[in-house]
Amino acid sequence: MSFNGPVDENFPTPAAADKSTVSHVQKGFKISARKLPISKSGPIDEMSKKLGIPVPEMIFGDNMVSIEHMASGWRLEFNAFDALDRVDKTDKNMLKVAYSQEWSSSREKTHEGIKEVVKPFDWSYTTDYKGNVTKGKPFEVGPELIPIELLKRPDPILFFEEVVLFESELDDNGISILSCKLRVMPDRMLLLCRQFMRLDNVLIRIRDTRIYVDFNHGKVIRDYTEREDGFDKVKKSLLFSGRLPGDLTVALRDPNQIVNLLPEVKHTLENLALP
Template sequence: METVVDKEILKSSGAELLPDGRRGLRIHDWEIETLRGTILTSLAVEEWEEKLKTSHLPEMVFAGWKQEGLPPVEVPAAAQWKFRSKPSQQVILDYDYTFTTPYCGSEVVEKDNEAVEAKANPKGEATLQWDNCEDQIDLAALSLKEPILFYDEVVLYEDELADNGVSLLTVKVRVMPSSWFLLLRFWLRVDGVLMRLRETRMHYTFGKDETPTVLRENCWREATFQSLSAKGYPVDLAVWSDPSSISQRLPVIKHTTQKLKIPRKV
């Protein structure tokens, strides 16, 4: 839900709301905006199925899931899905039905007032580049009490996995007088089988460095219900409904930190 902020607080922070009813604000040479679209039409679904070479899509398409091609996760009901009494009703799990995605954000560069995807710059010109680093996002600074100038959460896709769990991709953004922070979270729970949490955090502090630098942390956590039970954790599904409160119970599979240096405009 979007935050309503006093105009005086915005002004004293050097921020202003975006015009024309757009969700977001301008602050210190940054324009931060969230967008919401409608669910795909049947025609659009067919077009994306053709582009992605698949006939399996969540209700809201997000293409990054196709990059890894992970094998399907077996669930207790898998045998019933695969082999039913009628051949026409058989379900063969030959794709990642959990819609797990490695997506951690996209970058574009503006040239002649036209946005061009940074990775696909056709002329080999300067592009945005994330470099591995040892820096960490300052979580202590993020916990300081200061006004929230803007906050919003957008659900990118959600699937109940045929009543066998949840697959959810969301993005949250908040802007404070000192910085902005973004959390992109993929949360997967296959009931009785597996939990997977992939989070991308981005943070930028206003006016901190001569060269503007965005930090990005990627963390992948995952565990089976069996391994968690062996550690003494409860297996009641109600305990595993909120990824924010249980992330520390899931072991880290992979963690990386990168930084993006943004050249100042001349």
């Protein structure tokens, strides 16, 4: 993939960022999304220094998704920097596989200008990121569940976006990708921020944050789930579910085909009522 202009050019300008942001207002809520090209070397190095770890190969540092309640100013945002800031920056949760040291060394060479930040960290970029409330009151632990039946209604979709925040191929040993997908209907919306991490022959993880908003009652629900299982166990589960051996490669690359096969290891539920 090639880009025009110097590789260390700061990008984007504020004007370009504004032009690249699309928004939809629905019953007092403003839903926005921004999609821009992969960050260039200057912003990448700056981000790595601030984070204290190398960033993934494909980092969309200017992309974001936000939900704002216009009357109160409450705002929830999803972006790459804050997601990566939740990655473990120690070796406590680093996956212990044969090539981990080789991978770390290769990343160090990639970031020779910032060697001082290269240290043990979770190089799978696993994050428990659930978005940041940038203004207004925080979520509280609550019992109310996302009303799945309401979301199954054939309501018209007024606004839809899918935004990638970062992606790494884990040195050709799998994938770690974080993205946000949202759809807005007349009376409600759903946002899914999903991290899919597949380390070939080792482990598969899916971490989902769902944000449900009831526009009519100003209710917001945040549902967070962690699922994971060993790579070989997932392959067996796919076979037991009726997949043919020749279809396994495709299925293992599609989180939608395997998410319900992974055991749930953590689940939190939070509620918020806006005026």
